[in-house]
Amino acid sequence: MLCYLQPCLTSxxxxxxxxxxxxxxxxxxxxMIGLVTGCGTESPDFRVNNVYMEKISRELDVKFAxxxxxxxxxxLTAMFGTPDLPVVTGGEDAGVSDVLxxxxxxxxxxxVIKDYEAGKGLYRQHCAHCHGVTGDGYGPTAKFLNPYPRDxxxxxFKFKSTxxxxxxxxDDLTRIVRNGINGTAMPSFKEMLDSGQIDAIVxxxxxxxxxxxxxxxxxxxxxxxxxxxxxxTTETQAELLSKEVLVDEILGAIVEEWTSASETATEAEGxxxxxxxxxxxxxxxxxxxxxxxxxQLYYGAGACVTCHGxxxxxxxxxxxxxxxxxxxxxEAAKVADAELxxxxxxxxxxxxxxxxxxxxxxxxxxxxxxxxxxxWRVKNGIxxxxxxAASSQLTDDDVWDIVNFVLSVPYQSLSQPADMPEFVRxxx
Amino acid sequence: xxxxxxxxxxxxPLAFFAGCSGSPEADFVQxxxxxxxxxxxxxxxxGSGTETDQQEEAGPSGYATLKGRFxxxxxxxPQIKLDISKDPAxxxxxxxxxxxxxxxxxxxxxxANIVIFANGVNEDxxxxxxxxGRTDEVIFDQKECVFLTHVVGIQTxxxxxxxxxxxxxxxxxxxxxxxxxxxxxxxxxxVASKELNxxxxxxxxxHPWMTAYLLVRxxxxxxxxxxxxxxxxxxxxxxxxxxxxxxxxxxxxxKGDLQVNGSAETWKKGxxxxxxxxxxxxxxxxxxxxxxFN
Numbered sequence: 039m040l041c042y043l044q045p046c047l048t049s050x051x052x053x054x055x056x057x058x059x060x061x062x063x064x065x066x067x068x069x070m071i072g073l074v075t076g077c078g079t080e081s082p083d084f085r086v087n088n089v090y091m092e093k094i095s096r097e098l099d100v101k102f103a104x105x106x107x108x109x110x111x112x113x114l115t116a117m118f119g120t121p122d123l124p125v126v127t128g129g130e131d132a133g134v135s136d137v138l139x140x141x142x143x144x145x146x147x148x149x150v151i152k153d154y155e156a157g158k159g160l161y162r163q164h165c166a167h168c169h170g171v172t173g174d175g176y177g178p179t180a181k182f183l184n185p186y187p188r189d190x191x192x193x194x195f196k197f198k199s200t201x202x203x204x205x206x207x208x209d210d211l212t213r214i215v216r217n218g219i220n221g222t223a224m225p226s227f228k229e230m231l232d233s234g235q236i237d238a239i240v241x242x243x244x245x246x247x248x249x250x251x252x253x254x255x256x257x258x259x260x261x262x263x264x265x266x267x268x269x270x271t272t273e274t275q276a277e278l279l280s281k282e283v284l285v286d287e288i289l290g291a292i293v294e295e296w297t298s299a300s301e302t303a304t305e306a307e308g309x310x311x312x313x314x315x316x317x318x319x320x321x322x323x324x325x326x327x328x329x330x331x332x333x334q335l336y337y338g339a340g341a342c343v344t345c346h347g348x349x350x351x352x353x354x355x356x357x358x359x360x361x362x363x364x365x366x367x368x369e370a371a372k373v374a375d376a377e378l379x380x381x382x383x384x385x386x387x388x389x390x391x392x393x394x395x396x397x398x399x400x401x402x403x404x405x406x407x408x409x410x411x412x413x414w415r416v417k418n419g420i421x422x423x424x425x426x427a428a429s430s431q432l433t434d435d436d437v438w439d440i441v442n443f444v445l446s447v448p449y450q451s452l453s454q455p456a457d458m459p460e461f462v463r464x465x466x
Numbered sequence: 467x468x469x470x471x472x473x474x475x476x477x478x479p480l481a482f483f484a485g486c487s488g489s490p491e492a493d494f495v496q497x498x499x500x501x502x503x504x505x506x507x508x509x510x511x512x513g514s515g516t517e518t519d520q521q522e523e524a525g526p527s528g529y530a531t532l533k534g535r536f537x538x539x540x541x542x543x544p545q546i547k548l549d550i551s552k553d554p555a556x557x558x559x560x561x562x563x564x565x566x567x568x569x570x571x572x573x574x575x576x577x578a579n580i581v582i583f584a585n586g587v588n589e590d591x592x593x594x595x596x597x598x599g600r601t602d603e604v605i606f607d608q609k610e611c612v613f614l615t616h617v618v619g620i621q622t623x624x625x626x627x628x629x630x631x632x633x634x635x636x637x638x639x640x641x642x643x644x645x646x647x648x649x650x651x652x653x654x655x656x657v658a659s660k661e662l663n664x665x666x667x668x669x670x671x672x673h674p675w676m677t678a679y680l681l682v683r684x685x686x687x688x689x690x691x692x693x694x695x696x697x698x699x700x701x702x703x704x705x706x707x708x709x710x711x712x713x714x715x716x717x718x719x720x721k722g723d724l725q726v727n728g729s730a731e732t733w734k735k736g737x738x739x740x741x742x743x744x745x746x747x748x749x750x751x752x753x754x755x756x757x758x759f760n
Contacts, residue, residue, distance in 0.1 A: 083494045086494060086495050098719065098735050098736075099721060099734070099735060100735075107495055108495060112498065116502045116503075116506040117506075117509065127509045128510060192642075202642075202644060203644060261735075262735070279505055279508075280508075284509060340647065341635030341637070344552075344635060344672040345671065355671065355672065357674065361642055369667065369674075369677070419646070422642070424671030425645070425671075426638075426639065426671060427646045428646075428647055429647040430655065431649060431654065
């Protein structure tokens, strides 16, 4: 440090040694002050949902600024606390203990102090750089990833056992944290974290989802109220910032969605799908027939061909967007509206990207490669995306036939042509 | 010399601190921690807030019908031509032009597909004919890749059969709550479980230009305007103030300057209040200026 500063001091051209010393100490202390009061010690805050406020302000002709915005975030902070100190105020009345344990939140929350101090700051150590401190999918790395990290604030998750419009079960979220999401930047944590730590992270993800959903409800409800005169403001605050509205009405309804999730999980029905290839009773012709029926359904009543394409390359419908994007734009076509897109980006939305149907020839299955995983995708559809559930006209056996076909596609000769050089085949 | 030095001294840390803030200021809102604590205490206190609100509201003095018509003043806005990017032989037979028809203007300027409903009507005031639990089936069909009913209103729990009269598969995606494939010539059942305060978009992911809207209400106090712009909501509670909400696909909530029963009015946020006289039909004729749709 001394050697580094010496030329600086000389360049100041100060001849008086006493003054020189003073300058030296002043210069030396500056970075120190910076270190003590600077970035490191500041607690992070939750980022506000500017995109949703922009949407509601357009719909209801209101401005989210001043008292209106402050009231929303006063309520949200009172209910959910801060990233360092998460709480769920009124959670007891709303039945939140059936959804998550507040003790777990304290294991997952807070700053990362030491790597080896297990069970503290887990979320910020392992998740926040992509999913953001707020769980808005807007961490520092988010814009460099494709697909973007999940934004938890709508409470919508893609890879789960429950139908479209329902929340995931604990098992669903745990599976994703344990196994990661193949074909994306989401890694597997099963070798790094023990099950207690994974439980804590799952609870924290649910906490961020509850908080994000509450934030959305509060913003849209707040748009219904007036703030034009001091009397109106007082009246609004008395109504909006009441236990009845915040806990009974808003939080209660959101918690109820989460507590009922496990009842809505889809059990595997129909014929046993797991083929034991080593069993002497294994009948290849039976599997081949199922695959052939699945292929028929792929082009016929399953209508898979419309999006996944006639050769399963995922090239049938490539201009749509997911629900996280359409939440603001309303429909895919509106993303091309320059004024709307500018407002979305200014409010802090990530540049919209088309959602592309899976290329089934690659054999990369984001939600898991077990037959039951593919069954859930086909039977229930994929929440938050254009992928629909199979028609209720299809039987469970039909769905298993589609599963068998889908799982066979990467092994077809079209996927693995015989004349491909050996090393290319190995790599793929 | 000394001056220059102090300047450097102050500027450097300033630059240093300014560099810290990773995100623009607007990403965060400063809240008053005393207000947060006060509210937290209130929310954590036992007992529900409902008790304080127990002032008995006077019930309705009878029932009345609200009926009338929505019309457009001026020339209809130009129609939006849709891009038929899939199955053109079925969705645009003969290569015909297909339009969004989101502003459907009928005879005498009548505006179709406007939704009007009474919001937040006290459950105890609901007339028997509008009570929740309707069981008659609603048919929702699609042909030539067009939803034949553009705006559908149903009650929670009321069965809706989604037909596909096309020789290609469709899927019905209801906003974020439902998404199912309907094979060619087949049908699937749909039941809505949650009341909505504004119609939700229905679409088909296979044919992304297909659009319709769904309103779900617990009670039966809603109407969708017919081709000539007319509507009727019978048996509304009279003698009590009701809040009505009015929605149009292109406008969302209908707001701004318009004419109600011949006199100028301004609606805010797509809603207005009204108290009906018992046993008397109340007319509501609304004229919207064409400029509203531009």
